[in-house]
Amino acid sequence: MSDRARILVVDDEINIRGALVTLLEKQGYEARGVGTGEEAIEALAQGSADLVLTDLKMPGIGGLAFIHRLKASWPDTEVIVMTAYGSIDTAVEAMRAGAYDYLTKPIDRERFPLVIGKALERRALAGENKQLRDRLETRIRFDHMVGDSEPMQRVYSLVEMVADSGVTVLLTGESGTGKELVARATHHKSARADGPFITVNCGALPENLFESELFGYEKGAFTGAMATKVGRFELADGGTLLLDEVGELSLKSQVDFLRVLETKEFRRLGGTKLIKVDTRIIAATNRNLEDAVKQGTFREDLYYRLNVVPIRLPPLRERGDDIPLLAERFLQEFTEQHHRPLKDISPEAMRLLRLYAWPGNIRQLRNLMERLVITVKESSIQPVHLPEEIQASQEDRRTMVVTLGTSLKDIERETIRRTLAEVTGHREKAAKLLGISLRALQYKIKEYGIRE
Structure with a gap:
């Protein structure tokens, strides 16, 4: 099958039709010509075209009616109309019917290849966007995680393997790589899916509040304890508890938690009753816990207790193939949220997005897509719309940052x-x-x- 763009010329004047077909073939396209709209529809039914170049005044079915029928059956096929200088209004009406652009007769030999090229570029871009949307439909999995790159396939595989086991999982990776999404996916793919999924941000808890927040307290346990409070560990009974930023726990909090992690038993602050729970633990951190152990800021016994099954989330710079999918997903999300028309990303802008190192990872890409949905008025996002640091990434395209351990x-x-x-x-x-x-x-x- 030929990779050349296929163009169908529709014109009842045989000399004009033949000249255009010859011109297009010299420019490297696969071209054929027909004399009427009826013949064009028959030709399209036998094999679709990427672009139709059609006259507006033809015997039989008129040019506008032909365009309506063409777009109804082959909506992805681009259309360029040809018209005389005195029929510009009709050409504009044809564009409202779905034509991409128009050319006036006699054809301008300099403008002709430019209009053809832009129409085919738009056709190709629309096809790529459709493929991205189709891939999104099939690849949004594991609690709305997006990506089918090899590094993410390894993550999916590990989640599938450990989800039903009930073992403790340690999620590592830079900030913004989606650790909480993986934790939720692990929970929802397990037998505990109907149970609660509870999170606690260890980095946001002062040491003096950790015990009461995690294990709860009895009424009167301390000044201000006006009623009994159930802790996060108990709330997650029968489900999963995510300890986010676990590397930020103080040494005292680590001791308190290790004891409970090993026995699954605890007492509320100020209480005497021993409470036993069936809670699965998933821990997440953007710190290197092995280094923290060597530095004495993280207990070695707790590290090994948490690190039963480690899952490393790759930074976005290591999964460049997923950037188009993620960008398309976020564009869809924010155009719906902010009631804006859907935009596409030009090939050159997408190339820059893939070259950029993304220090803020997926979170940074998501925030950028929301900004572009709101601030870009055009229908296509171009390099000029991107932040300066991303535009500058084209200067570094011959270099590659490699993370230690890759x-x-x-x-x-x-x-x-x-x-x-x-x-x-x-x-x-x-x-x-x-x-x-x-x-x-x-x-x-x-x-x-x-x-x-």
Whole structure:
């Protein structure tokens, strides 16, 4: 099957039709011509076209009626109308009916390829956006987590394996990588899904409030304890307790929690009754707990008790293939929330988004998409709309930041992906730059599932 764009020319004047077909073929397109709207519909039924170039005044079905029928059956096919200078109003009406643009006769040889190129670029962009939306429908999984990159596939696999086991899970990763979403996914895919999911932000709790917040207190336990309060640990009985920012716990709080973690028994502050619960623990941190253990700020026994199954959340810079999916998802979310028309992201703007390092990870991308939905009036987001630091990322496209601990496989995959992007998908050039054979490169592209 040919990769060339397919263009159908509809004009009842055979000389004009033939000249346009010849011109388009010289420009590298696959072109054919027909003389009437009826013939065009028959031709489209036999094989769709990327673009239809049509006259407005034709025998049989009129140009406007033809466009309405075309758009009803082939909405993704772009249309450019041709009209005489005295029929501009009709051309504008055709654009309201769905035509992309118009050309006046006689055709301007300089403007002609520009209009054709822009129409086909719009067609390609619409196709890419549709593919992204389709992928979103199939890839939004694990409690609205988005992404099908290899690093995220490993996360999904681990969640599937540990969800029903009931073991303690330690989620690690930079701030904004989605640790709470993974915790919720683990809970909802487990037998505890009908039970409560309770979170406690350890970094926001002063040491003197940790015990009462986690284990509760009895009425009269201290001044101001006017009624009995059930703690988070007990509220999560039969479900899951997420200890977010667990690395921020004080040493005293670590001792209190370790004892309860091992026995699943505790007493409320000021109480004498021993309370036993069946609560699954998931801990999350953006700190390196191994370093904290060496520095004496985190207990080694608690670390090993929490680190039964570790799951590392990759930073966004390590999952560049997911950026288009995430951006599309957030655009949809905020256009609905703020009642704005849906926008697309131009290829060049998307390239810059993929090159940027995203120190704030998914949270930063999400906030940016909301800002663009509100501030960009145009229907397509262009590089000029992006923050200066992201626009500047194009200057660093030949460099790559590698986080300590990143696997060699991930480094190789990202190097190949960026090299292909740099040479706009030219595999022979990419293979030469990488110092490997074309065959080896093709094998790696298939092995890593790299989309060009």
